[in-house]
Amino acid sequence: MIIGYLRVSTSKQNLANQQDEILRFAESKQFAIDSWVTEVVSGKKNGRDRKLTYLLRRMKSGDTLIVTEISRLSRTLTDVMAIMGKCLAKEINLYTTKEKYSFDNSINSKVLCFAFGLVAEIERNLISMRTKEALALRKAEGMVLGRKKGSYTKMNILVNNKSIVISMLKDDKSITDVCKHFEVSRDTFAQFRRKYIAVQRALTEKEKRRMMRFKRNQ
Template sequence: MNHGYARCSTNETKQDIDRQVRELKAAGAESLFVEYEHGDADEKKQLSLLLEQARPGDTIITTEVSRLSRSTKQLCEIIDRIQKQKLRLEIIGSITIDCRSGELDPMTKAFLQMSGIFAELELSMIRSRVRSGMANAKAKGAKIGRPQATVDDIPAVFLRHYPAYKKKQLNVSELARVCDLSRTTVYKYIDLLEG
């Protein structure tokens, strides 16, 4: 079976993952695992789930090495797991690593690890540019970070269900669920209204 894996760093409202999904389908992915998580995050739930569900002989397809990980250490762990599970890894337009026999060609492993080093370097450069840009903006007097929320920013759906929370007909978790908001956001809105 062919499993596709797509990953972006930020959620679907900020970063489009559709290109990766289209490429994975065109490459023959029969099942898709999609997640929004940083490349060097300690845990990528969908990637872990994919590796749990993959059976010997299956193929994992992704668009770039950096989609799997931007950490060389993590990438090496993923390669080892792919080898142990006797899987095949296809990075579209780049390299195919066939470990279905349980073996991995040293040159292929080295190429993949070098790709991982460049992905990690790219992440470091991006972070450095962001820090530099933020420091520059701050020096010019710009306010960094999200603007402070006000009562005017509270969505209508929250205001519609808030009276039920006040009457103890809903707890915070239920209020968050019916409003499709995180508990943190719900607490923030409650503080704005009550504080």
């Protein structure tokens, strides 16, 4: 199966130019396009929400994917590398019409993928280094990093309504019910329960033991 993949960032852009270019490329290779996949989405969008992700899952060994340029797969090199890695792992042939890249099971393709992977790793390291340098500079300038103290968070909602939360749990309300009621995640509730409810229960048990010792001494 040979698939032509078309992507634009906005609905105002035209997909026809990409389609014409892929058709010319396919004709030069004596390929017949079996299917077209088009989507209007930013290349930075989460891969799980893209048609391309589902397309790669369906494609099998020996299938071919054609795009006009490598940036149609994604705007970040690391994502491009991940997509290329999936293609190589599943033995899917990938062609780009503008750059004339050919990614198949040949040794040349593997060398090219290695080169892309090396560049992607360098890019990740540079981004990490720039981020650390920027944070260090802000810290040196006296800027407070992280969330400001006293800022309102989801945790504050539970803390401010602790008695209601405890009452709901005593009334056999589920954790899901509590989370939905206060519009918080289960992770936030778990942190709240460990930090506040567990402490309160420990204090209550301690008070009970103290009262029992007091009665015995009477």
